[in-house]
Amino acid sequence: MQPIASIVIRCYNEEEHIGRLLSGITEQTLADKVEIIVVDSGSTDATVSIASQFPTKIVSIDPEVFSFGRALNIGCAEASGEFIVAASAHVYPVYSDWLEHLLAPFEDPEVALSYGKQRGNEVTKYSEHQIFAKWFPETSDYDQNHPFCNNANAAIRRVLWEEMPYNEELTGLEDLDWAKRAMQRGYKIAYAADAPIIHVHDETPSDIFNRYRREAIALKRIMPRETFGLWDFVRLFASNAWNDSTEAWNDGVFGEKLSEILTFRLMQFWGAYKGFRQQGEVPSKLRRRFYYPNRDVGGESASSGSEETFSVDSQTERKNRQIDYSSVQREEIDSYV
Numbered sequence: 001m002q003p004i005a006s007i008v009i010r011c012y013n014e015e016e017h018i019g020r021l022l023s024g025i026t027e028q029t030l031a032d033k034v035e036i037i038v039v040d041s042g043s044t045d046a047t048v049s050i051a052s053q054f055p056t057k058i059v060s061i062d063p064e065v066f067s068f069g070r071a072l073n074i075g076c077a078e079a080s081g082e083f084i085v086a087a088s089a090h091v092y093p094v095y096s097d098w099l100e101h102l103l104a105p106f107e108d109p110e111v112a113l114s115y116g117k118q119r120g121n122e123v124t125k126y127s128e129h130q131i132f133a134k135w136f137p138e139t140s141d142y143d144q145n146h147p148f149c150n151n152a153n154a155a156i157r158r159v160l161w162e163e164m165p166y167n168e169e170l171t172g173l174e175d176l177d178w179a180k181r182a183m184q185r186g187y188k189i190a191y192a193a194d195a196p197i198i199h200v201h202d203e204t205p206s207d208i209f210n211r212y213r214r215e216a217i218a219l220k221r222i223m224p225r226e227t228f229g230l231w232d233f234v235r236l237f238a239s240n241a242w243n244d245s246t247e248a249w250n251d252g253v254f255g256e257k258l259s260e261i262l263t264f265r266l267m268q269f270w271g272a273y274k275g276f277r278q279q280g281e282v283p284s285k286l287r288r289r290f291y292y293p294n295r296d297v298g299g300e301s302a303s304s305g306s307e308e309t310f311s312v313d314s315q316t317e318r319k320n321r322q323i324d325y326s327s328v329q330r331e332e333i334d335s336y337v
Contacts, residue, residue, distance in 0.1 A: 004033040005103060005155065006079030010071045011038060011089035012063070015046040017200055020325060022054040024093040027323045029100055034085075039075040041066045047089075069166035069174035072151070076161050084161060086175070088152040091118070091197040095321040098195050102155050105142050105190035112187035113179050115154035116195030123202040126257040127244050127264040132199070142190040147179035149189060153197045160187070170221060171214040177222045208267040209274075216275025228276040233269045241265045 011018055025036060036056040040048055042063035051058055061074055076084050083103055105114040117136040120129050164181055166174045179189050219226060241262055248257045
């Protein structure tokens with residue numbers, strides 16, 4: 001029987017997280033109607049071994065040819081479902097009807113892409129909690145007027161992907177680029193607030209800088225009219241650090257979180273500034289640093305509102321749908337739902 005959806009998971013050294021995601025997928029109400037495709041780009045830990053313990057199809061690619069768009073295209077090429085779900089290897093669903101809600105907007109034939117809510121957990125930086133709350137609000141919007149989306153928790157129509165594959169040359173934001181092109185064709189982008197996942201980011205300052213730098217390089221290519229100068233860096237760093245600090249004060253954690261807030265926002269906007277200053281094609285060595293910051297690839301070394309709870313249902317209804325991860329090694333998630 002043809003699956004309703006094919007879930008494509010890109011991964012590299014995700015042994016700490018991928019088991020929890022795969023376990024959550026097997027607990028979905030649509031679990032018997034999906035296929036799981038894992039695209040691994042050279043993991044050196046137990047990622048592939050863990051993934052092989054679940055009903056997955058594992059596709060291996062050379063890390064030298066990796067890009068976010070290329071890895072997704074390779075996974076999509078293996079897909080047979082009507083819809084393709086993109087999920088980061090370091091996310092996991094909280095509820096057993098996550099997939100149902102993520103796919104619900106496709107009842108409208110004009111919807112090309114659906115993406116769901118994201119929240120952090122106990123290792124998430126304070127400022128990123130603020131970002132999640134801003135970028136992924138509590139109210140759904142099945143016809144948003146901008147192309148923002150995120151492939152950590154998103155789905156598209158496979159027939160549209162066949163006509164319009166992901167851009168393999170971008171250093172990030174392949175999801176936003178795809179959504180922009182879909183909207184230009186007259187399709188809708190839908191946000192499903194009732195399809196939440198936990199997105200685990202435990203990044204060093206250099207990881208944060210790296211992420212926002214490569215995304216800025218991509219954004220400049222997707223939206224050539226966008227600019228980000230030194231004044232933008234100063235203005236946005238100051239305003240966001242102030243807002244986060246105010247929230248931390250209200251939450252009673254100002255002293256504990258101030259240094260973390262300043263570091264995160266500094267790395268975020270300095271990375272964006274440096275990315276916008278990048279000229280010409282991105283050198284292969286820099287690409288390797290973007291994708292594999294802690295690994296030698298090809299012989300060269302690559303050097304209150306904060307923890308917002310889900311409010312889609314009552315506490316009792318949410319507990320009834322909450323996935324039991326007792327068989328998977330994990331930190332307790334009850335306090336985050």
